[in-house]
Amino acid sequence: MPSVAVKLYSVFFKFLWKQRLQSRIQAPPDEADPFGVTSRPDESVAASNPSFTDGVATKDIHIDPFTSLTIRIFLPETALRSPESDSMAQLRPRPRHSNGNADLASRSAQVDTTNRNSDSHPLRPNNHGKSNGVEGSNLAGGGAYRGYSPVLNNRRRLPVMLQFHAGGWVSGSNDSVANDYFCRRIAKLCDVILIAVGYRLAPENRYPAAFEDGMKALNWLAKQANLAEYNKSMGTGRGGGIELKKSDAHSHIVDTFGASAVEPWLAAHGDPSRCVLLGVSCGANIADYVARKAVEAGKLLDPVKVVAQVLMYPFFIGSVPTQSEIKLANSYFYDKSMCMLAWKLFLPDEEFSLDHPAANPLVPNRGPSLKLMPPTLTVVAEHDFMRDRAIAYSEELRKVNVDAPVLEYKDAVHEFATLDILLKSRQTQVCAEDIAIWVKKYISLRGHEFSY
Helix, strand or coil: CCCCCCHHHHHHHHHHHHHHHHHHHHCCCCHHCCCCCCCCCCCCCCCCCEEEECEEEEEEEECCCCCCCCEEEEHHHHHHCCHHHHHHHCCCCCCCCCCCCCCHHHHHHHHCCCHHHCCCCCCEEECCCCCCCCCHHHHHHHEEEECCCCCCCCCEECCCCEEEEECCCCCCCCCHHHHHHHHHHHHHCCCCEEEEECCCCCCCCCHHHHHHHHHHHHHHHHHHHHHHHHHHHEECCCCCEEECCHHHHHHHHHHHHHHCCHHHHHHEEEEEEEEEEEECHHHHHHHHHHHHHHHHHHHHCCCCEEEEEECCCCCCCCCCCCCHHCCCCCCCCCCHHHHHHHHHCCCCHHHCCCCCCCCCCCCCCCCHHHHHHHCEEEEEECCCCCHHHHHHHHHHHHHHCCCCCCCEEECCCCCCCHHHHHHCHHHHHHHHHHHHHHHHHHCCCCCCCCCC
16 A cells, blocks of 8 residues: 555645646636746746756756747766767676566666766866866856767767656646656666656646647757758857858858757757657656657658657546546545546537547547557556556557557556655656666667567
């Protein structure tokens, strides 16, 4: 059973959340901000920090001039390590395990082997007076990182992960203390550039606003990759700017369209051809929608390729209740009544249905064909009202030969792994390590070196 602390926090959480939901249902519609800015004064926010004080640097960017859509980029310090150190790490023999079916957690030590630098530190000056892999001018006061390293073709490229936070459609943010803490852990363990998407919230912005924002973020990533490639073909990156080699006409294009718009951290260190989607609770619904749209878009998203997705206790529901929806109707954190309120706030009145394609992944003609979906890892908790429908969706994916394992955690509750800053459960670290082991099957340049 969950701990006493979890039970007490769940009661407190449900009381406040139901009050918040009911007050928003009763609020007049003219209180919504047309720009999409939603005030959540009761949520603690973590400030961005461009220095590597804890192994991850962060920055916030407003990516849509017409809405409040923002992202927070999490850049792990390992991005500044030279590619040669990766080659040396790959030559080291990996530990063998006598039991091929051992629990994922027992092998989690493998996850961080590529995150350790035995000989040097990327921000520590070497014998030549420069830091390893990044020029001194790229580090501002306090170690803030601008993004461009001195040699264009000698940068370490990291996979990119798009993350969609939880909150039942009406709360949460990409810069909340809890989400910032979780994203830092995932960025370090998976060794990826993580982009947390601050999508618009309901009821000010109902369906399909959050889903559209998820796709806008993926399209922005594709645009950034193309801008970076164009900048590379037109000039040479030096420090935080661009040194042009072409004609004045080309210079004008780069100055006005490339240099001013390109995101330096992604240009310097991102590899969008290895893109992973990670969604938490209602964010998992967004991730699954973005994965489907990416399948439909195909090469239109080049060079972005979604190679895998992780759905953490997705916010799925349906008109025909599953066993867990009956047995756990009054479960911890999100129970049946709270889920119903959340969906009423998110779906427009004329579209409200528990079998809406945004709510039920098993409705017919949802599109595209499940066999085209990327590999999908599903994380569920034993005491989660929505667990069975997530498992059923995973089973349907496996029926068409999609790699779709389920990781179920006993005595766990909804959002157990993303509320670690409050719940302080050992399972949160184990879950993050398990996710990293599976994700590295699809983002490793050497292929599926991590397996069950």
